[in-house]
Amino acid sequence: MSALTSLLYQRRWWIFTVVAIIGFTLFTGEFKEAQTTAILASTLRQSTPLLLGALCGMLGERSGVINIGIEGQMLMSAFTGFMVAAETQSLLLGVLAGIATGMLMGASLAGLSVSLQGDQIIAGTVLNIAALGVTSFFFQQGYTLPGKTPMVDLWFLSDIPVLGRVFFSNRPITYLSLLLVPTVWYALFRTTWGLRTRAVGEHPSAAETVGISVAKMRYLNLILAGAIAGLAGAYLSLEAVGSFERNMTNGKGFVALAVMIFGRWNPVGAWGAALLFGYTNAIQTQFQFRGWFTDHPQFVGMIPFVVTIIVLAGVVGRARPPAAIGQPYSRE
Amino acid sequence: MNENQTTPAIEAIGVTKRFGPIVANENIDFRVEKGQVHALLGENGAGKSTLVNVLFGLYHADEGEIRIAGEKVEMNSPHDAIDRHIGMVHQHFQLVPVLSVTENIVLGHEPTKKRGILDLEKAYDEVEALGKRYGLEVDPRAIVEDLPIGTQQRVEILRSLYRKADVLILDEPTAVLTPQETDHLLEVLRDLAAEGVAIIFITHKLREVMAVADHVTVMRRGKVVGAIDPSETDQAGLAEMMVGRSVILRIAKGEAKAGAPVLTIDSLKALDDRAQTAVDGLSLAVHAGEIFGIAGVEGNGQRELVEAITGLRQTISGSIMLEDTELTGCSPREISEQGVAHVPEDREKHGLVGPHSVADNLVLNRYFKAPFARRAIRQTGAIKDEAQKLVDEYDVRTASINSPLRTLSGGNKQKVIAAREFSQNAKFLVAAQPTRGIDVGSIEFVHQQLVDQRDDGIAVLLVSAELDEIMSLSDRIGVIYQGRLVAIGNAEDFTRNQIGQLMASGSANA
Numbered sequence: 001m002s003a004l005t006s007l008l009y010q011r012r013w014w015i016f017t018v019v020a021i022i023g024f025t026l027f028t029g030e031f032k033e034a035q036t037t038a039i040l041a042s043t044l045r046q047s048t049p050l051l052l053g054a055l056c057g058m059l060g061e062r063s064g065v066i067n068i069g070i071e072g073q074m075l076m077s078a079f080t081g082f083m084v085a086a087e088t089q090s091l092l093l094g095v096l097a098g099i100a101t102g103m104l105m106g107a108s109l110a111g112l113s114v115s116l117q118g119d120q121i122i123a124g125t126v127l128n129i130a131a132l133g134v135t136s137f138f139f140q141q142g143y144t145l146p147g148k149t150p151m152v153d154l155w156f157l158s159d160i161p162v163l164g165r166v167f168f169s170n171r172p173i174t175y176l177s178l179l180l181v182p183t184v185w186y187a188l189f190r191t192t193w194g195l196r197t198r199a200v201g202e203h204p205s206a207a208e209t210v211g212i213s214v215a216k217m218r219y220l221n222l223i224l225a226g227a228i229a230g231l232a233g234a235y236l237s238l239e240a241v242g243s244f245e246r247n248m249t250n251g252k253g254f255v256a257l258a259v260m261i262f263g264r265w266n267p268v269g270a271w272g273a274a275l276l277f278g279y280t281n282a283i284q285t286q287f288q289f290r291g292w293f294t295d296h297p298q299f300v301g302m303i304p305f306v307v308t309i310i311v312l313a314g315v316v317g318r319a320r321p322p323a324a325i326g327q328p329y330s331r332e
Numbered sequence: 333m334n335e336n337q338t339t340p341a342i343e344a345i346g347v348t349k350r351f352g353p354i355v356a357n358e359n360i361d362f363r364v365e366k367g368q369v370h371a372l373l374g375e376n377g378a379g380k381s382t383l384v385n386v387l388f389g390l391y392h393a394d395e396g397e398i399r400i401a402g403e404k405v406e407m408n409s410p411h412d413a414i415d416r417h418i419g420m421v422h423q424h425f426q427l428v429p430v431l432s433v434t435e436n437i438v439l440g441h442e443p444t445k446k447r448g449i450l451d452l453e454k455a456y457d458e459v460e461a462l463g464k465r466y467g468l469e470v471d472p473r474a475i476v477e478d479l480p481i482g483t484q485q486r487v488e489i490l491r492s493l494y495r496k497a498d499v500l501i502l503d504e505p506t507a508v509l510t511p512q513e514t515d516h517l518l519e520v521l522r523d524l525a526a527e528g529v530a531i532i533f534i535t536h537k538l539r540e541v542m543a544v545a546d547h548v549t550v551m552r553r554g555k556v557v558g559a560i561d562p563s564e565t566d567q568a569g570l571a572e573m574m575v576g577r578s579v580i581l582r583i584a585k586g587e588a589k590a591g592a593p594v595l596t597i598d599s600l601k602a603l604d605d606r607a608q609t610a611v612d613g614l615s616l617a618v619h620a621g622e623i624f625g626i627a628g629v630e631g632n633g634q635r636e637l638v639e640a641i642t643g644l645r646q647t648i649s650g651s652i653m654l655e656d657t658e659l660t661g662c663s664p665r666e667i668s669e670q671g672v673a674h675v676p677e678d679r680e681k682h683g684l685v686g687p688h689s690v691a692d693n694l695v696l697n698r699y700f701k702a703p704f705a706r707r708a709i710r711q712t713g714a715i716k717d718e719a720q721k722l723v724d725e726y727d728v729r730t731a732s733i734n735s736p737l738r739t740l741s742g743g744n745k746q747k748v749i750a751a752r753e754f755s756q757n758a759k760f761l762v763a764a765q766p767t768r769g770i771d772v773g774s775i776e777f778v779h780q781q782l783v784d785q786r787d788d789g790i791a792v793l794l795v796s797a798e799l800d801e802i803m804s805l806s807d808r809i810g811v812i813y814q815g816r817l818v819a820i821g822n823a824e825d826f827t828r829n830q831i832g833q834l835m836a837s838g839s840a841n842a
Contacts, residue, residue, distance in 0.1 A: 202431070210491070211410050
């Protein structure tokens with residue numbers, strides 16, 4: 001067998017999956033440009049918060065801290081972003097407030113799990129419960145935004161049919177999230193920060209003996225990760241919906257963890273995984289347009305969760321997480 | 333070695349370090365000259381590791397001072413030590429398994445293009461050049477977890493040299509090496525000393541001290557009990573200083589009275605965790621009343637063999653017979669009930685439950701049977717009586733039988749396992765690395781127990797990476813190489829060198 005055919009053979013399931021998805025998309029879109037574009041654009045929209053959440057989780061876990069508080073970070077950031085934007089009537093200030101909130105939440109996760117050496121799962125749960133409680137308690141109806149973050153068409157690129165419309169006609173945070181994929185990849189694998197982060201997440205005492213402060217790296221990473229989660233929160237309230245709703249994250253922070261694992265703790269992989277999960281959400285809407293399964297909508301609503309279970313139980317099998325995740329580190 | 337007027341490369345003056353009520357180092361004076369190989373000798377728990385961790389900035393001394401090249405220094409982290417050109421090769425390698433050799437070596441001192449962008453190409457070249465210069469060649473791009481232990485150690489040494497270490501601390505560096513690798517390491521250390529590096533060499537192996545050290549400092553119970561040139565003493569003298577009483581270095585044992593075969597293994601095949609063949613058609617027979625020693629470099633299938641015998645690993649083919657009973661396919665408990673005692677290689681993981689009490693650990697292989705349990709209700713009285721009896725009999729040093737097991741020292745943990753396994757009237761005993769990481773006094777005890785078990789007519793299979801242990805205890809020896817026994821014979825028919833050769837290459841004439 002030649003190298004090419006053997007490569008094709010090795011990747012046969014991936015190729016099969018991609019072909020099946022393309023075929024299915026065209027079919028559900030009735031082979032029309034406008035509808036296919038709509039499905040793909042919706043996929044990207046749905047995937048953005050998952051991608052950002054997964055990148056947040058990744059920075060934490062690569063440095064050895066499990067973050068199950070992404071959900072809470074996103075929710076709290078969505079809330080403060082919305083409130084600040086509504087009070088000041090400035091979307092930019094709103095986004096910045098969301099990011100700052102995420103960073104603060106990241107710092108408190110670090111405080112609980114690094115400084116106090118608490119259980120990381122419990123620390124993350126604390127963030128989730130606190131965020132849900134605080135945002136539900138303080139949220140009041142009646143605030144309005146000056147609008148959503150504006151749509152930006154990128155020159156002629158946005159005129160390309162289907163893919164151009166999908167990728168180059170978006171809002172700012174979506175572009176930013178797409179930029180973050182290569183940025184985080186480069187940072188993790190090509191910079192001293194990335195090398196140290198990976199070392200701290202795999203073997204903290206080894207990092208410590210060569211003079212790297214495990215605590216500092218974990219604080220830094222969790223705060224940076226918090227900024228990304230904050231961006232995800234701002235995306236939800238200021239870019240996707242244009243208002244705040246109770247529990248508007250609705251489990252996205254947890255799905256983001258699945259996305260991170262499916263993407264094998266790699267930004268590029270996580271992007272692919274986020275798109276897959278986004279797609280399962282996007283076709284639901286299309287099912288409704290086409291009038292499929294209208295008698296039993298709950299089965300359509302199950303699709304993302306079924307995919308999550310199949311992916312995590314079956315496909316991911318051999319993924320290897322950073323060795324030191326979940327363990328508090330102390331020098332003596 | 334030099335006249336005392338020279339400035340020592342590193343010096344500890346009156347260092348005291350406490351952990352709560354325990355004094356790990358008490359008023360230690362310790363000095364190492366430039367270009368000297370200085371052995372730091374002592375039992376486990378004597379405070380050697382604490383002392384070097386203070387020198388390396390991992391611990392902060394409660395009292396006393398550290399001087400480097402005559403200058404008083406304050407060290408709060410390994411970073412400070414590395415900045416002052418102190419390097420350390422840790423007992424448990426401090427390497428990140430999934431990173432490359434080069435990434436591990438430069439970690440923390442990475443060459444960069446600008447603003448934090450790694451320059452890996454430059455790093456590869458530097459590592460390669462460094463390896464050539466010191467005779468420590470490694471593939472700079474290899475992933476560390478794929479490398480054999482001896483090579484990983486080279487990476488550790490190279491890492492210190494990369495940081496231009498003037499003082500190199502090695503914590504029990506030969507524990508994991510074959511005799512040939514050990515000889516090579518000792519040569520490298522001599523070469524480094526000749527280049528002016530001060531070397532602190534922690535060990536409890538007297539032979540190596542005699543072979544390589546210019547000077548020895550002996551520690552016992554947190555204090556320095558002597559400093560001496562090896563030429564002024566011998567192994568027995570050093571052992572006595574170390575333990576505080578005279579020690580039997582070589583167990584006296586009578587002729588083995590070997591009986592019928594108890595454990596017979598035929599063409600056994602088993603896979604390792606990565607699904608590669610680890611035990612590859614191995615056959616052997618262990619007779620009643622003999623110690624059969626398996627010598628070999630770690631990773632040649634010993635672990636998988638032991639796990640297959642004890643039911644912890646599925647076999648692919650072949651048979652394991654205990655007298656007339658087939659053991660393959662049986663659960664670990666069924667095998668234990670058949671009369672197989674097991675001293676596991678990793679006692680923390682497979683032998684003991686750290687948070688549970690000493691008493692519970694002592695009945696871990698029979699807690700479910702009368703008199704320790706009746707109709708699923710634990711009989712605490714019977715458990716305590718048995719535990720107290722075993723603690724006394726086997727001299728386990730513990731505050732009480734109710735203390736959590738993890739508070740015990742390595743040697744005492746091993747005694748707990750020995751007490752439990754040796755007291756169950758087994759027909760067959762498999763002991764894997766039974767003296768790893770325990771002190772000389774406990775080693776002596778465990779060795780004596782193994783010989784006593786043999787003399788009681790039990791078939792003993794001893795698996796050890798310590799060639800000295802295999803040679804002094806075994807009646808017959810098998811050398812394992814790539815999952816097969818490449819040589820089996822009576823212990824007195826082998827020389828140390830022959831076995832070393834077989835371990836390294838699988839054949840006697842390499």
